[in-house]
Amino acid sequence: xxxxxxxxxxxxxxxxxxxxxxxxxxxxxxxxxxxxxxxxxxxxxxxxxxxxxxxxxxxxxxxxxxxxxxxxxxxxxxxxxxxxxxxxxxxxxxxxxxxxxxxxxxxxxxxxxxxxxxxxxxxxxxxxxxxxxxxxxxxxxxxxxxxxxxxxxxxxxxx
Amino acid sequence: xxxxxxxxxxxxxxxxxxxxxxxxxxxxxxxxxxxxxxxxxxxxxxxxxxxxxxxxxxxxxxxxxxxxxxxxxxxxxxxxxxxxxxxxxxxxxxxxxxxxxxxxxxxxxxxxxxxxxxxxxxxxxxxxxxxxxxxxxxxxxxxxxxxxxxxxxxxxxxxxxxxxxxxxxxxxxxxxxxxxxxxxxxxxxxxxxxxxxxxxxxxxxxxxxxxxxxxxxxxxxxxxxxxxxxxxxxxxxxxxxxxx
Numbered sequence: 001x002x003x004x005x006x007x008x009x010x011x012x013x014x015x016x017x018x019x020x021x022x023x024x025x026x027x028x029x030x031x032x033x034x035x036x037x038x039x040x041x042x043x044x045x046x047x048x049x050x051x052x053x054x055x056x057x058x059x060x061x062x063x064x065x066x067x068x069x070x071x072x073x074x075x076x077x078x079x080x081x082x083x084x085x086x087x088x089x090x091x092x093x094x095x096x097x098x099x100x101x102x103x104x105x106x107x108x109x110x111x112x113x114x115x116x117x118x119x120x121x122x123x124x125x126x127x128x129x130x131x132x133x134x135x136x137x138x139x140x141x142x143x144x145x146x147x148x149x150x151x152x153x154x155x156x157x158x159x
Numbered sequence: 160x161x162x163x164x165x166x167x168x169x170x171x172x173x174x175x176x177x178x179x180x181x182x183x184x185x186x187x188x189x190x191x192x193x194x195x196x197x198x199x200x201x202x203x204x205x206x207x208x209x210x211x212x213x214x215x216x217x218x219x220x221x222x223x224x225x226x227x228x229x230x231x232x233x234x235x236x237x238x239x240x241x242x243x244x245x246x247x248x249x250x251x252x253x254x255x256x257x258x259x260x261x262x263x264x265x266x267x268x269x270x271x272x273x274x275x276x277x278x279x280x281x282x283x284x285x286x287x288x289x290x291x292x293x294x295x296x297x298x299x300x301x302x303x304x305x306x307x308x309x310x311x312x313x314x315x316x317x318x319x320x321x322x323x324x325x326x327x328x329x330x331x332x333x334x335x336x337x338x339x340x341x342x343x344x345x346x347x348x349x350x351x352x353x354x355x356x357x358x359x360x361x362x363x364x365x366x367x368x369x370x371x372x373x374x375x376x377x378x379x380x381x382x383x384x385x386x387x388x389x390x391x392x393x394x395x396x397x398x399x400x401x402x403x
Contacts, residue, residue: 013242017323024324028331040340041285062340100279102208110283110342127278132347134213134356136204 042110045089048121055115061091062110062129070105083109083121095123102128168245170387171396177380185377191370199363212276217364219269221371222262226294227329229259229375233301234326237319247383249315250390252322253305254382258375260298267291278342286335287343290328297325 006014032039042062043053053059063083070081077096084090093111103109108129113122135143166172199217206213233255240248270288271281282288301318308314336345347355354361391397 010242017238017241020320020323021326025327028327032331039286039338041283041342042340044340100277102277102279107208110278125280127280127283127342129342130209130277130344132344132355134206134209134216134347134360136357136359137207138204139357140207 045083045085045091046087048091048115048119049089053115055117058112058114060110060112061093061115061121061123062108063089063091064108065103065105066090067105081105083111091119091121093121093123093126095126097124097126099126100128102130168247170247170250170391171394173247174384174387174400177384181377181380184373184380188370188373188377191366191373195363195366195370199367203360203363204357209277212273213360215269215273217367219266219273220364221368222269223266223291224368225371225375226259226263226266226291227332228372229255229262230294230297230322230325230329233259233298234322237322240315241319241323246390247387249311249319250383250386251379252301252315252318254386255379256298256301256305256318258378258382260295260302262375263291263295263298267295280342283342285342286339287332287341290332290335293328294325294332297321297328300325 042060045061045063047053048061053061061083063085066082066084070079072079077098079095079099080092081095082090082092093113095111095113103126108131110127110129111121111123112125112127115121167176195217200214203214203217205211233252236248236252236255239245240252267288270291274283275281301321304321305314305318308317335341336343348361388397388400
């Protein structure tokens with residue numbers, strides 16, 4: 001076997017290999033474009049507020065649990081909270097059941113359930129979504145304390 | 160350079176060169192995996208939200224990375240075989256498929272074990288999870304197709320084509336978390352930005368990733384060697400190796 005200019009039959013095979021990859025990619029891309037909506041696991045609060053999510057159909061909604069929005073019932077396991085995209089859109093959610101350990105305010109969740117005509121999302125499953133940030137508990141404490149010191153005083157740093 | 164490449168392409172020289180390489184690679188794999196596992200599982204800090212279940216990452220992330228790298232290597236070997244008909248490329252492709260399938264399975268299982276306490280579910284039909292499951296089926300398809308075809312030549316060509324068709328799945332796995340809404344979090348690492356975790360977490364992870372690579376290549380080379388011996392069992396040099 002010699003290198004240098006490629007032999008014609010090998011160049012032809014190289015092109016066939018390229019063609020296989022290209023064609024299969026194109027086919028899958030077209031399928032993906034057709035499926036676009038369905039590949040998304042959940043609707044964002046913005047889509048729900050804009051009315052793009054179907055009403056009274058089993059869907060998933062995902063977003064951040066807004067700070068201070070969680071209200072637990074005193075008689076049963078019902079929890080009311082609001083999910084938002086931290087910009088403008090907000091969707092109230094009602095869920096009865098046990099929440100995952102990572103459920104907390106300011107954390108992302110994905111809920112499965114139905115959207116009522118009144119715009120309340122009644123969930124029968126709530127999953128916690130973890131973000132890409134990892135840190136040791138001590139670091140998280142330091143950050144949380146820095147935040148607390150900052151906000152009421154209105155100035156950065158000083159203690 | 161090309162000459163050296165050619166030499167490596169012949170099963171006999173591959174066998175002899177790998178003889179010298181294997182002990183080093185195997186030792187590196189053992190050392191890195193032990194250091195990385197002890198560091199990650201015992202000494203690295205827990206996460207502020209996931210607690211100790213974050214340690215699954217030290218197995219899950221390297222397994223997922225290797226599952227995808229393995230597929231890329233398999234498809235590359237397939238392309239080389241289709242174009243140049245180098246026998247060793249066919250052997251390499253055949254030997255990497257079960258290895259890649261096992262790593263993909265490990266990635267899926269560890270992810271599931273992590274998902275239950277963190278997300279609250281073992282499995283969701285999310286784009287990242289589904290495309291990784293497709294990767295497992297592609298690997299299994301390559302294994303099955305090869306064993307279904309009787310003639311080595313046509314089996315080699317058919318599996319190479321299947322492997323190449325499946326390459327499109329790799330960018331889908333990689334970018335699924337950016338293109339669509341998924342339950343799986345986006346990557347904590349990128350080439351341009353600072354990692355989204357402290358050094359005391361990503362250092363042991365890096366050790367584990369390199370350790371997994373060394374382990375992967377060690378096992379791959381071992382498999383290739385035994386396949387070479389089997390295919391060339393009639394030749395003089397194999398008898399020479401066996402005799403000495």
